[in-house]
Amino acid sequence: MTSKPIGVAVLGLGNVGSEVVRILTENAEDFEARIGAPLEIRGIAVRRVDGDRGVAPELLTDDPAELVGRDDVDIVVEVLGGIDIPRKLVLSALEKGKSVITANKALLAEYTGELADAAEKSRADLYFEAAVAGAIPVVRPLMQSLAGDRVNKVAGIVNGTTNFILSAMDETGADYAETLAEAGRLGYAEADPTADVEGYDAASKAAILASIAFHTRVTAGDVYREGISKITADDLETAKSLDCTIKLLAICERIVTPKGKERISARVYPALVPLNHPLAAVNGAFNAVVVEAEAAGRLMFYGQGAGGAPTASAVLGDLVMAARNKFYGGRGPLESKYAKLKVAPMGDILTRYYVSMQVADKPGVLATVAAEFSKRDVSISTVRQQGSGDGARLVVVTHLAADSALSDTVASLEQLDVVVNVASVLRLEGTTV
Template sequence: MAHREIGVAVLGLGNVGSEVVRILRSASADFEARVGAPLVLRGVAVRSLGPDRGVPEDLLTTDAQGLVERDDVDIVVEVIGGIEPVRTLILTALQSGKSVVTANKALLADYTGELASAAKNADVDLYFEAAVAGAIPVVRPLMQSLAGDRVDRVVGIVNGTTNYILSAMDATGADYADSLADARSLGYAEADPTADVEGYDAAAKAAILASLAFHTRVTAADVYREGISAITAADLASARAVGCTVKLLAMCERVPGRPDVADGEDWVSARVYPALVPLTHPLANVDGAFNAVVVEAEAAGRLMFYGQGAGGGPTASSVLGDLVSAARNKVHGGKGPDESTYAGLRIGPMGDTPTRYHVFMEVTDRVGVLSAVAAEFSKHDVSISVVRQEDTEVGASLVVVTHMALESALRDTVAALENLEYVNAVTSVLRMEGTGE
């Protein structure tokens, strides 16, 4: 039996939107076979009309609201980005019974609850595989493949710009500014790279991953965030000396509760920061603009997803995968899974988060320095694993690697060290992840 056409509206014609439209039109027969009905492009919303858009003029419109409200549109694909007017457009689509496919991590990181409720109330789909890590399939595995398992940890390199910069610094010894300039010249960094290098982009993705993994609504505001702009060539050199490299990580963990904190209930830690990663860890070898996400689950163990995390083609691949799923549901009935927030775990503060630390300081070269520094760590219940001292032209540098300790204890330790007469400066504090301790 022949099925009716499935009308598709695309909002945005940038790098991703252009690829979505191109593939959708060039492979129409394949999509019809996969879906069971023709996917027909009803229109493409753009900011301004102009020549050479690669799309027939009669499909282009500047009236995104009018396109979304058309009766012959069944699925809306949003690849504009930003919050407004996109939030209003998506809500309009969902409330009028249209499924939505979006790649908008910033919107989802803050408004998933509102959008998911609208989709559930209208009995339609809200898909967003492309919002995290481009072509890498990680959203659907967390929502579906691992739905019968308990996820304990999700750790990822989810921003290609920062990974390129840190990889270049590690490989060449260049400083941050030069590596950023190189990333700009190659098109990996925007003219204003703040969202990438200060960790905002990764924090939005961490919020989405944590929400999916732990069945708890997490927003970008819940994610502790640090960027890479303070990382130096000396930090990379010091990392290499202890068998590590530096990566900007999105960390999402289910932390076992302690009897003295919140009645001993498990809680969620979501954070983004540059961290030392052992060269033996799989994430250490993810270089350039590539992304990777490691999921640790109770029954499945460790799973790793790796690939291109951005770009028109890779992101379009995820968008089109979601489009096919949404279209199949329109043809055959049913819908994808709704948002799952049944666990409702507490989002814990960064101060309660346990991890290891790599502390780099400049000290005076005199007797008693090591014992004085070690005493400050001990006073604040931070156990030392490794100490390394090197002579410099003006004194000595001291590197301390700790065992697991609470963030709050480490902060107190650093504050005390900065007031210690033997310590000229605490020049760098980096966390260590993936050590297995």
């Protein structure tokens, strides 16, 4: 006897939505066997229902609110993108007791608390594995597999566009603008790449990871953010001379303030990474996340971080879990926010700096520059001078210091007569000195 079908509404038919529908349709028998009941697509919400969309025309609708409200819909898959419209639709679904699977990191990073409260109130499931790092399973391990452990740090490469650009610059020696254009031609960068290259996408994902790992609600606005648009070919060349490469990192970690208060840090910026660090070998459009936990130690998750099929894989994994819960009467994990830790300002974080500056080539320049670091108790690790005359370039790498002290030092360097300009400032991660 066939069990009653579980109705699914799909919101969005872009790259991810199309793959979700295709895989669901082609593997319907397998999904039924895994769940215990058949999954049936009740409708697919699109902006326009005209034209050949590759699916049965009767499934298409341009009224997503009506689709979400239908009595025969049990689970809503949201792959629209954006915030305002998806927020209303997801909240409506959750308030009606329907389970929701979303890949919308921007929505979650802004409204995770509101959505989690709605899910808890109506006893509905809210799954979002696909919102961070595409096909890479990192959300569920943090929420479930490591639920009995204490996570101290989550760091990774969570944006494929920026990783492709930096990897290509490192390999070819091309500048940022040229490589960004090539990324666009190859389909790795959007027509408007701002969300990727300025770190907004990674910051949303960092907020989600920090919220889960540290049992604290963190929004995208809490995440310190810098992008990669100021990275130069010279920076990458200098990184090689320091046995490093440059990656856009999302870093979330527990810290203890000088006064003994536990805080969390959530930040996104391009950083020098030593070549012997596991993240240094992650190239192209791939993503990787390293988790450090007290009992489990260091764990690394690596794979396809974006794309229609990889992201659909994560969506469908969540869909199977939600459907099983519907069939057997269970529930997925609830939001864990008991810790309520404060997010530390960037200035309190201990970091290392790489500073590249054009300087006048005359006696006493190095001593003058070094004095600015010393005034703020910032210890210098290495100094390199390249070139001579008006084109002399000085590269300074520091030891660990408060980020505020390092930032103040750079500001003071820019005011020195012997410094023509501060060309580049990057942090150095993956070391402890």
